[in-house]
């Protein structure tokens with residue numbers, strides 16, 4: 001469903017992505033791993049058409065047969081949120097503190113599909129992300145919820161329109177370890193529903209937990225790609241070995 005070819009991104013003289021290529025299938029979780037500054041978030045922003053002014057993008061991003069590079073903002077509005085959902089690291093920065101959860105999830109739906117059936121869909125998606133007391137959460141402001149619940153709400157917003165591709169940028173980094181596992185489980189559920197999931201992380205523990213395949217990024221370049229087992233059992237680059245040992249030293 002997603003075919004990225006020779007994607008390059010630069011800001012002036014600074015090359016942030018260098019000929020990045022990879023693909024993603026339905027029902028698959030691909031993790032992008034790399035140290036801070038390696039370009040992980042830039043890949044997701046490129047796919048979402050959210051590269052800030054001054055960034056120059058080339059190469060190809062094929063999504064369900066459509067070329068995304070160079071798409072107009074108007075065309076992107078029909079894709080963002082509807083066909084591709086995104087979850088960010090820090091839910092409290094993403095959610096609006098001034099609006100109740102209900103308004104925020106509803107808006108994500110009605111903007112594409114209108115008010116018909118919206119309330120039902122919102123309740124359904126909140127249950128799906130493992131929220132038990134749906135009514136209380138719907139009527140809460142973000143600050144009244146725990147970090148884990150807030151991230152569940154963000155995943156609900158990202159999936160309320162039933163997109164076929166879900167992107168996630170370090171979605172569990174800000175959470176306690178026990179909560180992290182539960183949230184990761186939700187990405188696994190999305191995969192089982194047949195969605196493609198592109199998950200960015202700097203943590204090989206996360207990769208071991210959910211990924212089918214891994215892409216290792218260093219300074220904007222792909223240094224390794226393979227199944228989780230290939231990469232864990234026989235990492236080809238020193239860089240990957242170091243990332244791996246950093247994970248297991250910490251664990």
Ligand SMILES: Nc1ncnc2c1ncn2[C@@H]1O[C@H](COP(=O)(O)OP(=O)(O)O)[C@@H](O)[C@H]1O
Pocket residue numbers: 011014016034035036037038039040041042043052
């Ligand atoms: N708007 C921007 N202008 C200039 N450089 C940027 C901009 N956004 C990101 N970068 C640079 O791109 C590189 C990759 O950033 P990023 O994709 O955020 O990496 P990661 O998510 O792996 O930490 C970094 O060197 C960062 O400083």
Ligand SMILES: [Mg+2]
Pocket residue numbers: 040041042169
């Ligand atoms: Mg990042």
